[in-house]
Amino acid sequence: YKTDWHRYNLKRKVVNLPPVTSEDFQQRVLQQREKDALQTQDTSVFCKVCRKSFGSAPAFENHLNSKRHKESLINFTSDSLVTVESISEPLIQARKENKDTSDNDKDDDSDIEEIDSDEWDEDEEEVSENNPILKNNCLFCNHHSATMTKNLKHMSIDHSFFIPDIEYIVDIKGLLLYLGEKVCKFYMCLWCNWRGREFHSMEAAQTHMKDKGHCKMLHEGAALAEYESFYNYSQSYPDHNVEMDIDQEVNIPVLDDDDFQLTLPSGATIGHRLLLRYYKQHFSPNQVAITNKTKINKVLSSYRALGWTSTDKIAAERKAKDIKYMKMIQNKYFMRLGVKSNKLQKYFRPQVNF
Template identity: 30%
Template structure:
């Protein structure tokens, strides 16, 4: 309903939270805005998903009662005349169809970054994936297995690549010389020893 608020929400989700619009909390964790953009372009996720829980995130910005292609989760809750029940803490909502939705009342009153840092009681709804864990695993990895640009410095990475190339060149030269020597023994036109005793 308010385009500026909707764009601010999208900015918070993609720009600050580093999350894909389609994958959401179920998808992969990204470390930078560039990684999110690449993922969204490669997977075709440059759209807004109205399936499942993603539809609940958009309920403040879009009226699903007028849409022909309403998501089932929203349709069950909006078109029924029965009242929607929430528990005393406001963490769960039971739709008339019997479906239980977690943290619906808090979901729309908080910003996206607040949702990521909710209380422990909400952990089963919002699994925490902290980036520090992945950074530690990447820092422990040997330099030759690190992604480009994540090593101690570029010079050490280039030295490893050069060392590996020298090793490969050495092996190929050794195998080439070995095969050339074998070929010379077989393809001699003169001075052949038919018995093999002169070698």
């Protein structure tokens, strides 16, 4: 009486149905198992353009014919047009360069070579053409301003967007361009950062920030290290001297460069081959940022007119300590990773090159 067949017949008797035989019950069990196996099969279809999954093929076909999918397909194809160079050309060029360098090493008379700055590839980050900051447009709407200062004033009045710790900022334009890249290129919310949902267009990200009240910049926790290159918290240090010039804080000895550098009457500069690696160095504007005091003072005056108060010294000092601690942890991590993979010696030639 404990078999499934008996329980099945009892349930049929409750609803006034006749009982079934054991053979009929086994056939029904097999049919139900086959039906369950078909239902458990993964028939879902994923749309790569819209990043959505559908449970059946008809639903996916209806999605392909929808207007929203066609608009997303146009944006997806325009963004994915990337020029791919052939592999053989870089290899041939690299072999030619290696051959030229080996021939130059054999020449004893050519101790000095000319350094042309036009041949160097600049190491600056590329900015998207549709970055709203390039045209002095708002980060959250289509409003256009004449200057960057007026653009910041519009964002502060209409969207309540304020730059945190603006007294310690050293590159306000670079920060705004970086925020514009996050909105127009990666479709990110400035407050959710990488924690929130993903968006498929810049308009969707802007609508989310306006609807949720996220028209603000996340500048706490792990996000401090992300914006560290745009700020300088040295003014918040207890031993900071306001009257001291930044260039006078460190006394750098002047080296005699008569034997390694020569300036021609035409103005061109030639240097020794031993210093080639130093001539090729290009520092980004974020590392050697020049503070535009007039723009920052105008923004500060507009902020104060809206009731903004200065940043707390204790909070700024705490942020400076957090940034210093995160950089120390990051350096330790890279050191441990380099020791583990034995890649700390940059001058070593790799033994295997595929």
